[in-house]
Amino acid sequence: MSTAKKQVKRVTTHILQGMKNDGIPISMITAYDFSMARIYDDAGIDVILVGDSASNVMAGHETTLPITLDQMIYHAQSVVRGVKRALVVVDLPFGTYQGDSKKALQSAIKIMKESGAHAVKLEGGEMIIDSIERILKAGVPVMGHLGLTPQSIYKFGTYTVRAKEEAEAKQLMDDIKLLEKVGCFGVVLEKIPAELAQKVSKSLIIPTIGIGAGSGVDGQVLVSHDLLGITKEFNPRFLRRYLDLYSEIKGAVEQYISDVKERDFPSEQEQY
Numbered sequence: 001m002s003t004a005k006k007q008v009k010r011v012t013t014h015i016l017q018g019m020k021n022d023g024i025p026i027s028m029i030t031a032y033d034f035s036m037a038r039i040y041d042d043a044g045i046d047v048i049l050v051g052d053s054a055s056n057v058m059a060g061h062e063t064t065l066p067i068t069l070d071q072m073i074y075h076a077q078s079v080v081r082g083v084k085r086a087l088v089v090v091d092l093p094f095g096t097y098q099g100d101s102k103k104a105l106q107s108a109i110k111i112m113k114e115s116g117a118h119a120v121k122l123e124g125g126e127m128i129i130d131s132i133e134r135i136l137k138a139g140v141p142v143m144g145h146l147g148l149t150p151q152s153i154y155k156f157g158t159y160t161v162r163a164k165e166e167a168e169a170k171q172l173m174d175d176i177k178l179l180e181k182v183g184c185f186g187v188v189l190e191k192i193p194a195e196l197a198q199k200v201s202k203s204l205i206i207p208t209i210g211i212g213a214g215s216g217v218d219g220q221v222l223v224s225h226d227l228l229g230i231t232k233e234f235n236p237r238f239l240r241r242y243l244d245l246y247s248e249i250k251g252a253v254e255q256y257i258s259d260v261k262e263r264d265f266p267s268e269q270e271q272y
């Protein structure tokens with residue numbers, strides 16, 4: 001078979017488990033549209049998260065709370081069209097799964113049917129366990145999310161590091177054990193002490209993916225707009241910026257504006 005015709009091997013939840021078993025770190029990034037998802041997939045990313053951070057970086061909201069299920073599905077559909085290899089996970093948005101497991105199942109099924117994504121992610125532990133179990137029983141893979149859970153920002157009141165105190169660390173430990181027990185295939189750990197994240201990760205069979213959770217977890221996730229330097233006001237300690245795209249894009253558009261004003265664009269070669 002020619003190289004072009006070779007099938008790309010899809011990343012599955014089983015492959016992620018194998019990576020944890022073999023000590024291979026898992027790479028995860030957020031995406032919200034076709035063009036960027038295609039680039040990340042081509043680069044070889046393992047997991048693409050259609051995060052509800054779309055509410056912040058795509059729609060300009062202050063929090064993740066306003067984004068709707070239909071808006072998440074629109075983003076997920078666009079991402080899925082750009083992906084050949086990565087596992088695509090979609091956030092269930094705020095208000096579509098808390099306190100009503102039947103509604104949670106309907107939301108998850110709507111995402112899976114209409115977007116073609118491979119799994120969903122929900123924020124929380126014991127408090128939402130009925131929703132998680134119902135979704136899992138329907139055969140939809142679920143990823144958990146503990147630590148700083150941005151959908152609960154008005155309960156926390158701040159985006160600072162979570163689970164620094166013993167009681168909250170214990171609650172997180174109990175929650176994550178429960179998520180593993182009911183069948184989640186992985187858990188995102190956001191902004192918790194590195195020592196706790198390592199301890200938790202070592203005590204679990206399923207993989208943990210950290211964001212601001214240190215190096216002792218089984219994989220890392222970053223919001224693509226932060227990693228690429230498109231956002232510029234957000235500068236937490238855990239963030240490594242690989243590009244300054246804000247300046248790059250601004251510079252390119254400034255040049256374009258100047259070329260138009262100076263009648264330098266289009267040139268002879270750029271017209272018919």
Ligand code: KIV
Pocket residue numbers: 030049050051052053054091188190211221223
């Ligand atoms: O919505 C999102 O981008 C996330 C990541 C921060 C993990 O949940």
